[in-house]
Amino acid sequence: MANDTSYGLASAIFSQNITRxxxxxxxxxxxxxxxxxxxxxDFRVPFGGYKQSGIGRDLGEYALANYTHIKGVHVNLGAKMT
Known part of the structure; x- marks a missing residue:
């Protein structure tokens, strides 16, 4: 029932059984x-939703992925190419 929605920003669970x-x-x-x-x-923990509750993550190191592009750079420092 809890997942039967088009949104998924946050959830709260109250229980004495922490493992469960x-x-x-x-x-x-x-x-x-x-x-x-x-x-x-906590600013170190990513915050953001699933489904229609957001377009990415804020806070934490995962938020940086929205502002960066990964690139591989290879440099030949003198080895002869064969």
């Missing part, structure tokens, strides 16, 4: 899953 809550968090199609809390943010 973590397993549930992995099954939810949401960009953030809080366990026994809600709206706790």
């Amino acid at each position: 809550a973590i397993k549930t968090a992995h099954k939810l199609h949401a960009g953030t899953a809080w366990i026994n809390s809600y709206n706790d943010l």
Whole structure:
């Protein structure tokens, strides 16, 4: 039921069974899953949604991917090409 939506920004799970809550968090199609809390943010942890709840990630090192392009650069430092 929780995944039956076109949005997936965040989710919160409240449980005394932490192991079960973590397993549930992995099954939810949401960009953030809080366990026994809600709206706790840390700038080191990526934040963003799945599905129609966003176009990428903010915060954390994953957010940098939106502003960079990967490029391979090869330099010949004197070896003769054969």
